[in-house]
Ligand SMILES: Nc1ncnc2c1ncn2[C@@H]1O[C@H](COP(=O)(O)OP(=O)(O)O)[C@@H](O)[C@H]1O
């Protein structure tokens with residue numbers, strides 16, 4: 207059981223702000239993902255929760271108890287890092303057992319605990335090997351098993367998949383998802399990869415420059431991004447964003463005219479997702495020459511350039527055309543997202 211609460215948590219080094227007034231309650235058993243670009247303060251937030259870094263300001267509570275002054279070892283959290291930090295001279299069995307020895311738990315229980323943890327990450331057949339004799343994915347699973355064997359109240363995982371190749375990343379990701387379901391322990395998982403965030407999280411916290419931009423379920427942040435930063439960070443491809451002017455409910459930008467918007471006159475940033483638009487023969491809201499075509503297998507991505515920015519729409523997989531051909535893209539008003547032209551904040555719902 208562990209509910210974690212961050213209350214006004216900030217970290218500054220001199221005048222540099224690493225994390226700015228982080229406020230969040232993470233309920234027991236939630237799988238929370240901290241998502242954002244490199245340097246946005248994810249690791250710093252996690253290290254403060256683990257007790258490896260002192261907040262400049264604010265309180266961290268575990269199950270209602272302030273833990274700011276508790277040593278990492280007294281917080282009952284287990285961390286898994288990007289680098290596996292295994293002991294090269296110990297075999298897999300001893301690596302997984304290590305935290306039990308350090309904690310002085312009853313040696314009679316070790317074998318059963320190690321066997322159970324190693325079975326969970328499918329390492330049963332590798333217990334005698336040294337880390338050097340394992341693949342990257344297997345090493346990361348040893349690190350996972352070493353965290354599991356402690357039966358902690360909280361799991362902290364910092365980019366655990368980023369050293370793995372693409373294929374292994376997908377299978378290890380699936381394994382972590384299944385594992386978290388089985389273990390049902392509060393987990394905070396850090397990544398810069400929006401697909402990992404979307405596939406693993408109960409809730410996602412999107413961060414930028416130390417500031418929380420949005421907190422929500424994967425569906426919420428995908429369907430209703432709070433600002434242009436989140437809109438441009440989530441989704442593959444990211445949401446199309448166009449700067450233009452609205453007059454009488456009609457948005458205009460080069461090659462573009464979208465009517466039927468409920469918003470006052472003035473400059474605005476309009477967004478839509480490639481998969482919500484349609485590539486039409488004619489009569490669409492954007493009519494422009496094709497800048498590039500990408501065959502994705504299940505669809506064809508068609509891109510045009512509007513005011514210097516790439517704007518994409520997903521067409522049928524059988525769609526064929528040449529670069530330079532005129533294309534018409536249908537963008538009904540109801541698929542459009544509107545953002546303040548100055549601040550980037552979402553307008554309306
Ligand atoms: N010990 C430190 N001293 C000064 N700046 C730091 C220190 N640790 C991290 N930072 C800075 O704080 C920012 C956030 O770092 P970090 O939390 O590691 O980002 P992320 O994990 O999101 O990539 C970065 O700009 C980083 O350079």
Ligand SMILES: [Mg+2]
Pocket residue numbers: 245248249250
């Ligand atoms: Mg980091």
